[in-house]
Amino acid sequence: MEAHEFFLQLALILxxxxxxxxxxxxxxxxxxxxxxxxxxILGPSLLGWLHVTExxxxxxxxxxxxxxxxxxLETDFDHLAHAGRNAIAVALVxxxxxxxxxxxxxxxxxxxxNMVALMLGGTLTATSIxxxxxxxxxxxxxxxxxxxxxxxxxxxxxxxGVILLATLYQITVDGQISVLALARIIxxxxxxxxxxxxxARLLSAGIQRLLGKxxxxxxxxxxxxxxxxxxxxxxxxxxxxxxxxxxxxxxxLSRRFFLPFGISLAHHSAFAERIDVQTTPIIQxxxxxxxxxxxxxxxxxxxxxxxxxxxxxxxxxxxxxxxGKLVGxxxxxxxxxxxxxxxxxxxxxxGEVGLIxxxxxxxxxxxxxxxxxxxxxxxxxxxxxxxxxxxxxYRRYGHHPSLEEGEEPPPEIPDQGFHPG
Amino acid sequence: MEAHEFFLQLALILxxxxxxxxxxxxxxxxxxxxxxxxxxILGPSLLGWLHVTExxxxxxxxxxxxxxxxxxLETDFDHLAHAGRNAIAVALVxxxxxxxxxxxxxxxxxxxxNMVALMLGGTLTATSIxxxxxxxxxxxxxxxxxxxxxxxxxxxxxxxGVILLATLYQITVDGQISVLALARIIxxxxxxxxxxxxxARLLSAGIQRLLGKxxxxxxxxxxxxxxxxxxxxxxxxxxxxxxxxxxxxxxxLSRRFFLPFGISLAHHSAFAERIDVQTTPIIQxxxxxxxxxxxxxxxxxxxxxxxxxxxxxxxxxxxxxxxGKLVGxxxxxxxxxxxxxxxxxxxxxxGEVGLIxxxxxxxxxxxxxxxxxxxxxxxxxxxxxxxxxxxxxYRRYGHHPSLEEGEEPPPEIPDQGFHPG
Numbered sequence: 001m002e003a004h005e006f007f008l009q010l011a012l013i014l015x016x017x018x019x020x021x022x023x024x025x026x027x028x029x030x031x032x033x034x035x036x037x038x039x040x041i042l043g044p045s046l047l048g049w050l051h052v053t054e055x056x057x058x059x060x061x062x063x064x065x066x067x068x069x070x071x072x073l074e075t076d077f078d079h080l081a082h083a084g085r086n087a088i089a090v091a092l093v094x095x096x097x098x099x100x101x102x103x104x105x106x107x108x109x110x111x112x113x114n115m116v117a118l119m120l121g122g123t124l125t126a127t128s129i130x131x132x133x134x135x136x137x138x139x140x141x142x143x144x145x146x147x148x149x150x151x152x153x154x155x156x157x158x159x160x161g162v163i164l165l166a167t168l169y170q171i172t173v174d175g176q177i178s179v180l181a182l183a184r185i186i187x188x189x190x191x192x193x194x195x196x197x198x199x200a201r202l203l204s205a206g207i208q209r210l211l212g213k214x215x216x217x218x219x220x221x222x223x224x225x226x227x228x229x230x231x232x233x234x235x236x237x238x239x240x241x242x243x244x245x246x247x248x249x250x251x252x253l254s255r256r257f258f259l260p261f262g263i264s265l266a267h268h269s270a271f272a273e274r275i276d277v278q279t280t281p282i283i284q285x286x287x288x289x290x291x292x293x294x295x296x297x298x299x300x301x302x303x304x305x306x307x308x309x310x311x312x313x314x315x316x317x318x319x320x321x322x323x324g325k326l327v328g329x330x331x332x333x334x335x336x337x338x339x340x341x342x343x344x345x346x347x348x349x350x351g352e353v354g355l356i357x358x359x360x361x362x363x364x365x366x367x368x369x370x371x372x373x374x375x376x377x378x379x380x381x382x383x384x385x386x387x388x389x390x391x392x393x394y395r396r397y398g399h400h401p402s403l404e405e406g407e408e409p410p411p412e413i414p415d416q417g418f419h420p421g
Numbered sequence: 422m423e424a425h426e427f428f429l430q431l432a433l434i435l436x437x438x439x440x441x442x443x444x445x446x447x448x449x450x451x452x453x454x455x456x457x458x459x460x461x462i463l464g465p466s467l468l469g470w471l472h473v474t475e476x477x478x479x480x481x482x483x484x485x486x487x488x489x490x491x492x493x494l495e496t497d498f499d500h501l502a503h504a505g506r507n508a509i510a511v512a513l514v515x516x517x518x519x520x521x522x523x524x525x526x527x528x529x530x531x532x533x534x535n536m537v538a539l540m541l542g543g544t545l546t547a548t549s550i551x552x553x554x555x556x557x558x559x560x561x562x563x564x565x566x567x568x569x570x571x572x573x574x575x576x577x578x579x580x581x582g583v584i585l586l587a588t589l590y591q592i593t594v595d596g597q598i599s600v601l602a603l604a605r606i607i608x609x610x611x612x613x614x615x616x617x618x619x620x621a622r623l624l625s626a627g628i629q630r631l632l633g634k635x636x637x638x639x640x641x642x643x644x645x646x647x648x649x650x651x652x653x654x655x656x657x658x659x660x661x662x663x664x665x666x667x668x669x670x671x672x673x674l675s676r677r678f679f680l681p682f683g684i685s686l687a688h689h690s691a692f693a694e695r696i697d698v699q700t701t702p703i704i705q706x707x708x709x710x711x712x713x714x715x716x717x718x719x720x721x722x723x724x725x726x727x728x729x730x731x732x733x734x735x736x737x738x739x740x741x742x743x744x745g746k747l748v749g750x751x752x753x754x755x756x757x758x759x760x761x762x763x764x765x766x767x768x769x770x771x772g773e774v775g776l777i778x779x780x781x782x783x784x785x786x787x788x789x790x791x792x793x794x795x796x797x798x799x800x801x802x803x804x805x806x807x808x809x810x811x812x813x814x815y816r817r818y819g820h821h822p823s824l825e826e827g828e829e830p831p832p833e834i835p836d837q838g839f840h841p842g
Contacts, residue, residue, distance in 0.1 A: 004658070014643045
């Protein structure tokens with residue numbers, strides 16, 4: 001691709017994302033919807049001006065990794081750990097139920113073969129960590145207790161999703177599952193989550209020492225972003241999703257993270273503050289690209305809107321997709337039904353993670369064009385509708401006492417904060 | 422390319438650039454040398470870990486465009502206009518003399534054919550605007566009078582270079598020159614320079630209005646960078662070098678730029694300050710990538726260091742290359758010889774612009790491997806040695822009265838400023 005063409009595409013993405021997000025904001029709609037719409041409008045679904053190229057995809061991936069870094073940076077680790085048992089339960093149930101229901105629906109209701117049913121079930125397990133987190137930011141609930149449960153559950157879901165993808169991929173290629181290969185992935189992901197925060201904390205202590213000595217400006221933007229990218233690669237190397245590398249780096253540099261065993265590394269609040277101020281513009285630049293690219297990837301023209309099958313199939317699968325995540329939210333017997341509902345709705349968006357599954361299924365020849373189109377509709381609906389529901393939900397129940405336990409206002413950094421919407 | 426591989430490459434580039442720049446800074450060497458060396462070490466010349474890929478090239482180009490944007494932002498337009506006559510004279514002489522001398526040397530001393538001689542002359546006309554500007558920043562002379570002459574001359578040189586490249590390219594393809602096509606390029610470049618600042622100013626007034634109304638943060642990083650990229654594409658569309666699009670956008674948003682005919686667009690100092698603070702981390706992230714990629718592009722292994730021809734050829738051409746630019750500096754009869762020398766030395770680095778010419782010559786089959794290798798040596802020497810000379814020059818003559826007229830300290834923004842080295 002010619003450089004000027006790439007620059008024009010980026011400019012178009014940034015400007016249209018901003019304009020549509022501003023519109024969304026005026027209409028009281030979550031701003032992420034504006035960015036997704038920008039992608040749908042510019043992409044193959046409508047105007048066809050832009051397509052997902054390798055270069056745009058890389059920019060988008062930097063965007064989601066940096067978004068997760070920011071989320072990690074703002075996460076209260078104690079808070080997240082406290083949400084841990086709930087999050088794991090929500091993730092496991094919210095993963096299993098859509099998988100089993102999706103499999104059964106495809107296999108027994110629509111009569112598809114085993115492989116199609118497995119892949120379809122897999123697609124429904126996805127949770128879009130990016131969209132989910134962004135919606136919670138949009139409604140100002142990122143640091144609430146239910147926000148932490150959703151974040152934790154989305155992280156666990158992503159890890160489970162990678163394991164499932166690897167398994168399904170193996171089945172399509174080898175026709176069977178290697179338990180050894182799976183155990184290796186699980187062990188590596190475990191190692192990553194144990195060691196990454198320690199390593200990131202060590203490296204950041206080095207950066208902080210250098211900061212006191214250097215006379216050259218620009219240390220934080222280049223080294224912190226390098227650190228985040230390094231951890232994304234490291235995550236990939238160990239078989240974990242790349243964006244979780246960004247999240248681990250963010251957690252490690254967070255003001256509220258302390259290493260286990262009381263290992264104390266000097267980490268001044270002023271340093272965390274500088275990291276925040278100097279990385280925020282970079283994060284604000286890249287993240288809209290991610291959401292626009294998700295919109296670009298949804299090709300709604302592939303859908304044959306006149307076919308009865310598409311409507312029946314997609315509405316059935318959509319119901320299963322929504323139901324599965326709502327049931328996931330019920331996996332917290334200690335919580336009030338309102339709290340469970342908040343978590344359940346927040347887990348509904350499939351976004352880019354669902355698209356990865358659907359695309360794999362299509363590329364492997366498992367999904368025919370009709371099934372693929374139906375899944376694209378399901379993914380689009382869950383991604384575009386859930387933010388509305390969440391906004392409406394909070395307008396109605398935002399002050400319910402069950403949602404206010406553990407509530408804590410997010411740190412306010414005027415005009416540098418991240419899209420609170 | 423796999424995303425994790427790209428992230429690892431970027432992390433490696435950012436970290437090694439920083440480490441070597443810190444080393445350079447401790448040794449009292451311009452920090453840009455550290456970044457160029459990082460590229461030479463990681464690249465095909467030494468370790469061979471990294472090569473210039475399309476993706477890295479795009480990141481590097483964003484880096485140089487943003488660097489020129491920053492330069493534009495910090496430029497005092499009156500100051501630059503005041504330097505204008507000198508800058509044009511320096512550019513014209515510093516362009517013509519290396520071209521004619523290079524042509525004559527290749528044609529009559531080494532007996533190459535006409536096309537080789539033309540291309541070689543063309544390669545020697547280049548001035549690396551990026552390296553030149555960065556060195557002046559490193560020695561804290563960016564806003565001095567001689568700094569403005571160098572900047573202006575480098576800009577004019579870049580425009581002349583594009584016109585010459587287009588001409589030589591036409592000759593290699595069609596065997597003749599179309600005067601009409603050339604006139605078109607020149608007219609378009611003229612239109613760009615007349616209209617770009619006005620357009621950029623109008624757009625930025627719109628952004629500023631929006632800033633007062635929006636409730637979403639992140640306006641400045643996304644829209645200002647989009648504006649810069651848009652102007653880079655626009656420059657390319659009209660046949661001008663892309664980086665001059667970034668420069669034009671920077672000039673237009675500068676605190677010290679006023680539109681002709683007294684057209685007044687509200688442009689508050691506070692807005693300029695916010696642009697500066699919020700774009701600086703992004704610029705600091707991208708610019709080192711550019712200089713590392715310049716280092717990566719220099720493949721010093723291609724040189725057959727045992728050949729006598731290489732040594733004779735490259736030393737002769739190197740002398741011509743240096744002499745030509747020093748003569749260019751003499752084109753200011755109203756200036757003191759010390760001032761002329763300062764400008765002449767600053768124009769010596771060929772950097773990436775020289776490499777573009779050399780690469781075009783090689784790709785078109787005009788340069789054989791020996792001539793190409795010789796030119797790579799010449800480009801490497803001018804790029805790596807000039808910063809040393811400039812540093813030494815200023816240590817010796819920095820307080821000479823001829824250099825202090827029109828001197829003005831650059832605006833200090835603590836810890837957000839750009840690599841003053």
